[in-house]
Amino acid sequence: MIRRHELSDAEWEFVQPLLPKSLRGRKRLDDRTVLNRIVWKFRTGTAWRGVPERYGVWATLHTRFRRWALDGTFERMLQAARARADSTGGIDWLVSIDSTVVRAHQHAAGARKGAP
Incomplete structure (x- = not known):
């Protein structure tokens, strides 16, 4: 049963x-x-120790997550998903760049009043 x-x-x-x-x-x-644990953890936003016991020991999840993050596994997954979506027309590559600059008043910088 898929939960x-x-x-x-x-x-x-x-x-x-x-x-x-x-x-x-x-x-x-x-x-x-393990991947279901990781997905559950990030979709719900819970802490590592908050993962349900039906998934087993939370430390195993965390260790595997760190290992996969450091060795580029998640990056490979993202690249493969992006390539698949792009090949089927699932990505619209229209990009908008905003170059607006908002200047703050000099007193908004947090300096103490009367500082030399």
Whole structure:
């Protein structure tokens, strides 16, 4: 049963090949379960320790998140999703740049009154 805030089968099939493979060490927690934890954590905005117990130990989630963040896994996922959306016309590349400058009054800078 897919719960709210968890990856669908189609989403999992898309990201699974982008995840690093662990070939050594002890058997680890399933990547899909860990990724569902990460998705749940960020979609709900809770603290790492607030992740439901049905997902297991929060420290495992945090460790895997940090490892994937540092090795570029999430960046690869973003690039692949962007490339897929662009190839199907799902991205409108119209960009607007605003060069407005707002100047603050000199007294708005936070200096103390009467300072030399």
